[in-house]
Amino acid sequence: MNTAELASTAHAMVAKHRGLLAADESTSTILKRFNGIKLESTEEHRRAYREMLFTTPGASEFISGVILYDETIRQKTKDGVPFPAYLSKQGMIPGIKVDTGAKPLAGFPGETITEGLDGLRERLAEYYQLGARFAKWRAVIDISPTIPTHYAISANAEALARYAALCQEAGIVPIVEPEVLMDGDHPIGRCQEVTERVLQTVFDHLFAARIFLEGMVLKPNMVIAGKKSLQKSSPEQVAEATLRTLKRHVPAAVAGIAFLSGGQSPTEATLHLSLMNAAGGLPWPLTFSYGRALQDNALRAWGGTEAGFPGGQKQLYQRAKLNGLAAGGTYKPAMETAA
Numbered sequence: 001m002n003t004a005e006l007a008s009t010a011h012a013m014v015a016k017h018r019g020l021l022a023a024d025e026s027t028s029t030i031l032k033r034f035n036g037i038k039l040e041s042t043e044e045h046r047r048a049y050r051e052m053l054f055t056t057p058g059a060s061e062f063i064s065g066v067i068l069y070d071e072t073i074r075q076k077t078k079d080g081v082p083f084p085a086y087l088s089k090q091g092m093i094p095g096i097k098v099d100t101g102a103k104p105l106a107g108f109p110g111e112t113i114t115e116g117l118d119g120l121r122e123r124l125a126e127y128y129q130l131g132a133r134f135a136k137w138r139a140v141i142d143i144s145p146t147i148p149t150h151y152a153i154s155a156n157a158e159a160l161a162r163y164a165a166l167c168q169e170a171g172i173v174p175i176v177e178p179e180v181l182m183d184g185d186h187p188i189g190r191c192q193e194v195t196e197r198v199l200q201t202v203f204d205h206l207f208a209a210r211i212f213l214e215g216m217v218l219k220p221n222m223v224i225a226g227k228k229s230l231q232k233s234s235p236e237q238v239a240e241a242t243l244r245t246l247k248r249h250v251p252a253a254v255a256g257i258a259f260l261s262g263g264q265s266p267t268e269a270t271l272h273l274s275l276m277n278a279a280g281g282l283p284w285p286l287t288f289s290y291g292r293a294l295q296d297n298a299l300r301a302w303g304g305t306e307a308g309f310p311g312g313q314k315q316l317y318q319r320a321k322l323n324g325l326a327a328g329g330t331y332k333p334a335m336e337t338a339a
Contacts, residue, residue: 001168006215007255009133010173013093013217014256017324018064019288020175022260023050023295024097024136026069033295039304047075052302053295054087056313062324065093067136067175067289073127084131095134095175096127098163102140111152114139114159117166124170134173136219137163141180143194143226153201161205168212175258175289177219178202182263184226188233192223192241199249213253219289220246221262222272235268239275243282252283259286261293266319267336269293270326277329287327294319 013020025033030049031041039045050072053059066087073096076082084094098120102112114137124135139156141148160176167174180195199220206213223241225233233241246257261269269290276286288294297319302312325331 001212002171003212003215005171006168006173006212009093010215010217010255013065013134013173014258014285014287015064016285017328018062019290019323019327020065020067020095020258021053021059021063021294021320022067022136022289022291023053023072024067024069025291026101027071033299034304037300037303043071045304046071048078048306049299049302049304050075050083051077052309052312053298053316054083054090054092056316056320058317059320060091062320063092065095065134067095067097068132069097073130073132082131088131093133094131095136096132097138098123098127098135099137102138105152105155108147108149108152110142110144110147111149112140112142113152113155117159117162120163120166121170124166124172128170128172132172134175134217135163135167136175136177138177138179138219141178141194141198143180143184143186143190148194148198153198154205157198157201157205160202161209161211164206164211164216165209168215173215173217173255174211175217175219176202176206177260179260179262180221182221182224182226183228185228185230186226187229187231188223188225188237188241191225192245195221195223195245196249199245203249203251213251214255216255218250218254218257219260220257222259222264224264224272227263235271235275238272239279242272243276243279250284254284256285256287258289261288261290264293266293266296267333270319270322270331271333273323274326274329274331277327280329285327288323290323294323
């Protein structure tokens with residue numbers, strides 16, 4: 001394991017005013033996105049869409065790296081340049097989603113375990129050759145009055161640690177993503193309680209697996225009330241609860257934290273990130289690793305046509321710029337209308 005190289009890559013991923021574009025939607029997920037603009041999900045349409053995103057002029061000012069899907073890492077621009085090579089040349093680090101999805105956890109109704117460890121060592125070696133320098137694995141934790149159970153949290157934390165160890169062995173920075181979902185009707189306090197348990201368990205397992213913390217990036221949820229909760233959280237409450245939770249359970253040695261947007265609107269995700277950075281005095285950089293929160297406007301503006309490239313790219317650049325400002329703590333909602 002080359003710890004210097006891992007640390008260098010991890011710190012580049014969370015460099016000031018830059019964050020990650022999550023373009024790792026599975027074939028089934030991007031089908032839903034394309035259905036929203038009435039576009040057939042063919043391999044060429046998926047390739048063209050990703051090319052529209054990746055070739056956005058100036059994107060690398062605010063995007064440090066891009067998470068790719070297995071199909072996407074093997075695709076090329078219309079000029080024949082492999083996507084990983086194109087991204088690297090623009091100063092954006094190529095990454096790869098390596099889990100195979102969350103599946104029902106046997107014996108635990110309503111809970112899931114993320115799969116994909118079988119054959120992962122060999123897949124990581126291939127992805128490294130294809131140009132990937134970081135990877136992503138997402139664990140999914142749902143909240144209800146009876147879940148999550150200790151076993152589900154522990155099983156997912158162990159899988160995250162085993163994945164992270166294999167990544168670092170392969171010279172690839174692991175993004176460790178334990179996502180506590182915001183789908184329920186729980187108040188913000190319940191989200192904080194569960195997120196604290198999850199993070200503590202995850203770092204216990206990472207420590208046991210001898211993970212080099214300076215060579216990993218954490219991708220957590222923000223602490224927020226469930227979508228169906230009658231007690232809505234203010235942006236300030238979300239920022240305060242999230243920082244309180246992270247300070248209690250995330251070691252200062254971790255290279256950085258790149259939040260998932262997790263069902264928040266693009267503007268909510270941007271504002272919450274900015275408020276946290278404005279608080280200052282943090283031991284790690286806080287940035288973004290957003291999918292829909294960066295892509296939604298761009299997807300609609302693109303609309304599946306070559307003529308839509310400039311419009312889609314303008315929207316991606318604008319959202320990336322606003323999130324870059326949020327990563328420095330200087331974003332204000334008024335900037336949305338100015339954009």
